[in-house]
Amino acid sequence: MQDLAARLGLPSGEEALRARLGRRGHPGLLPAFSAYLRRLGAPSSVLEALRRLEVGAVVAGQQAGLLGGPALTFYKAHTALSLAEGVGAAGVFWIASQDHDVEEVRHLHLLREERLETLSLPLPPLPAGRLPLAPHREALRAFLGPWAEEERVAWALEAGTLSEFFARVLLAFLGERGLLPFDPMAPELAPLFLPALERELEDPLGSAQAINREAERLRALGEKPALMRKPGATNLFLETDARRLLHYQGGVFTDGVRTYTRKALWELAQADPSRLTPAAGLRPVFQDLVLPTAGFVVGPNELRYVAELSEVYALYGLSMPALFQRLRALVLEPPVARILGKYGLDPWAFLEEGEEAFLRAVGGRLQAFARFEERLRRLLSEAEALAEEAGALDPTLKRPLLRFRARLGGEGERLLRKALRARLQGDGVLWAHLERLKRHLLPLGLPQERVFPFLQYALRHPVALKRLEEAPALGRALLYL
Structure with a gap:
């Protein structure tokens, strides 16, 4: 990835990471983050890790999958934790709770007694942060069998929403290493994004135009842009009865069903900031406006769209964080x-x-x-x-x-x-x-890491978490159990 990042003019590597330490996030970040983690019941090791945000953060992220989602979630978290530890920073995991593509998160695949078994939950197309766990709790318990009674899993299953279930899994299994899960839809954290939302409403097409300019540069380098924005498309979603992309023309916003003035949207955001959320073209920038991000851990596909955001970062007066491709691992x-x-x-x-x-x-x-x-x-x-x-x-x-x-x-x-x-x-x-x-x-x-949750191995082999902790931060690793 470093070769690709260099060719595209993107920052990467330890030197770039160290150069970005000391950034300041939102002034209200620490009390809000602490309140969120305490509400979830985070262990003391996680609360202590909050102090390392003063040095900086290495951030990874993923959709809020069942039982922690596919194993690549834990590999991203491991890369963020390992890089952060090397520079004295905090490892943060951004939970993509605003994503409403439930097809990505409603399936859970397990291999038991040499049989592939699948649980598919009938989830409505709402953000994961809005999906209550209660209607699916018994189905999950029945599918997990004895694992549902394991202390850490049982605690995670008490969560109120799908995104909280995901956050509790991270806390239960990676909390000892100090991982800080961050849910942008959490009531304690969503208000931190109000300044960014206000700025985006003031210039609703600016970030989209910046993406398109950068896309042209990448196309000239032989790359295929992933985020090109259509005329009038903003980088904001509005959640009403569904989550819809906003368009802007002639001073008026529309979600394809209703029209809104800038004033109406701002009042709506002030009342409930979790209802106005960034599209992929803004998500990393919103993340870095709130968190003191020095490093950003991405997968190979994520790098392609982050590459289009250089001008959006500049528009917001931010330097892009150092980019790192997550560990690829194979459990044997x-x-x-x-x-x-x-x-x-x-x-x-x-x-x-x-x-x-x-x-x-x-x-x-x-x-x-x-x-x-x-x-x-x-x-x-x-x-x-x-x-x-x-x-x-x-x-x-x-x-x-x-x-x-x-x-x-x-x-x-x-x-x-x-x-x-x-x-x-x-x-x-x-x-x-x-x-x-x-x-x-x-x-x-598909590769193992994209199908099976890492907890399939951690619950079957107590040594699995130690093997992951011993793995390198970057590159590839075979995890022998």
Whole structure:
């Protein structure tokens, strides 16, 4: 990511992080943040970590998924905590409670006794901070089974809303490390955004135009912008019976259903600031207007849209924080580690190529296929030598013979893979090993970290949290349990 950030002119790395320490957030941040955390019942280690906000914050964020959401949530939190610890700052986790895309948060996938089980809650399209947990509490308890009785999980399940459930999970499992969950819709914290909302209402198209200007610069660098704003679109959502994007034209705002004056929206925001919320083009800037953000932990997709916000930061008189790509991790439980070791299979190769990587590893260990592959390689080598000889006799023959060699190689590889797949399906042990690897490492055809919650491992293996804490802040890590 550092190469991409440098090419786009974005700050990244430890030097940029240290240079941004000492920023000041909203003057009312500490008392409001403390009140929020105390209401949730945060442990003393979290309340003590609040003091480190005076040095600065390293912030990560994610939607408020069930049971902590997919494991990448914990990897983001770990990166933020590790980077913050290195410079004496606080690790903060922004809960995207304003997001109303419930499809992102309503599913919970668990692997139990080698079966993938899924709970899907019937959530209405409202921000997670508005969704009460009570109607779904018993369904969650039944799905979790004995885990629902575990002390930390049982405490988290007492939360009032989906976003509070998420915050309590973070506090229960990462609170000892001092992680500070931050919910922008919490009644204690939402008023901190009033100055930013007032400024955005005064110039409702300014941030959108800044995004579009930066998008043109990125396009000139060969990048595909992610946040281009349509004419008249602002960067504010209004929540009434639904959450809708506001548009502005001729001095009037509209959410597509009703029209509003600037004065009416400001009065609404003063009455309940949680009803007027930033779109993706403003969210990081609003975050950094309130928090003393020195570093921002992002995923690979997030970097693409944060890259479009340079001019929005400038519009608000802020310097962009140092950007870091979160840790990528892969949890390897003992049976899976044994299968990988048996075939000498690189787990990252399996994550990227799936069955093809397994076929390569298995094929090299099956004598008949090893002979077949060796003979194919010799045949291809002969075909290449023949092309060279033919070219010496007649240059016009070399290219057709090289094309023949390429076709021969492609067809040979296809036949080899076909034969290997047939062998796999006929060999119960090999097939079972492949299927087990897919269930654990590529569930639903996706990387493990995007499907299973980290708590699946933390509740099954008490050492899992320690393995995560020992992992590097950046790059990749294999977590052996």
